[in-house]
Amino acid sequence: MYxxxxxxxxxxxxxxEGQVDVNKLxxxxxxxxxxxxxxxxxxxxxxxxxxxxxxxxxxxxGYSQGNELPLFARxxxxxxxxxxxxxxxxxxLEDGDTIFLDNSxxxxxxxxxxPQNIKITVVTNSIQVLLSAVKNNKNDNITVISVGGSxxxxxxxxxxxxxxxxxxxxxxxxxxxxxxxxxxxxxxTDGSFLEVEVKRIMIKNSKTLILLLxxxxxxxxxxxxxxxxxxxxxxxxxxxxxxxxxxxxxxxxVKIIIAPQNAD
Numbered sequence: 001m002y003x004x005x006x007x008x009x010x011x012x013x014x015x016x017e018g019q020v021d022v023n024k025l026x027x028x029x030x031x032x033x034x035x036x037x038x039x040x041x042x043x044x045x046x047x048x049x050x051x052x053x054x055x056x057x058x059x060x061x062g063y064s065q066g067n068e069l070p071l072f073a074r075x076x077x078x079x080x081x082x083x084x085x086x087x088x089x090x091x092x093l094e095d096g097d098t099i100f101l102d103n104s105x106x107x108x109x110x111x112x113x114x115p116q117n118i119k120i121t122v123v124t125n126s127i128q129v130l131l132s133a134v135k136n137n138k139n140d141n142i143t144v145i146s147v148g149g150s151x152x153x154x155x156x157x158x159x160x161x162x163x164x165x166x167x168x169x170x171x172x173x174x175x176x177x178x179x180x181x182x183x184x185x186x187x188x189t190d191g192s193f194l195e196v197e198v199k200r201i202m203i204k205n206s207k208t209l210i211l212l213l214x215x216x217x218x219x220x221x222x223x224x225x226x227x228x229x230x231x232x233x234x235x236x237x238x239x240x241x242x243x244x245x246x247x248x249x250x251x252x253x254v255k256i257i258i259a260p261q262n263a264d
Contacts, residue, residue, distance in 0.1 A: 008079035021055040085212040088259040100202040103157035106178035111136040127156040159194040167201040175206035181220025184248035189222035196226040210234040215241035
């Protein structure tokens, strides 16, 4: 099990029980106590928990109030689910596609699932996506274009005037994005004022919008809205979603896809 997978499951336990104990976590994950302590230390540095003698407790970090967590912290939440969403979305790609990938923790691993037998061009404002291209471009089938702009060290993204201007001149076949939350009143919302303008431009310029959203995002609100429900062509989510949430899409063109539970 990778560190990020273990930390994601530790976070799930914390959110459910409010606290964790190193002595109990170590055998559950077949890991040493020192390994678990390193996990808790890394998670504490991102504001997800507070370490205590022998374990850790969940702390209020303002996530729901709009304080954006660092990319690492967002990446470990529902990590395995996000991988399944990416794999399912990759099935919608076509040879020769130009796609936009945003700087979300959901899409940062998307390149791993691109079929090796197709060639695509990826436009992004995510430094993590650029780094991922180094590892996942073994067949030289992925061309990556950065929109440029001011570097955000907290979230490994680029944004601002230069990024927005570059985005206006690009017209992708598909935009593949995620967001902080979605609801009937405010549509798609996010937690960063810096990056939403690039998303708005890419949504407008793209032929198809594919939204990847795990079940925890439904009914949630970020601090800024960047698109309506009518913008969405495909919504990919996981089986844990409450199906009543789909009522908000009544009258919309969106096609809803449930990513299989047993996806690799």
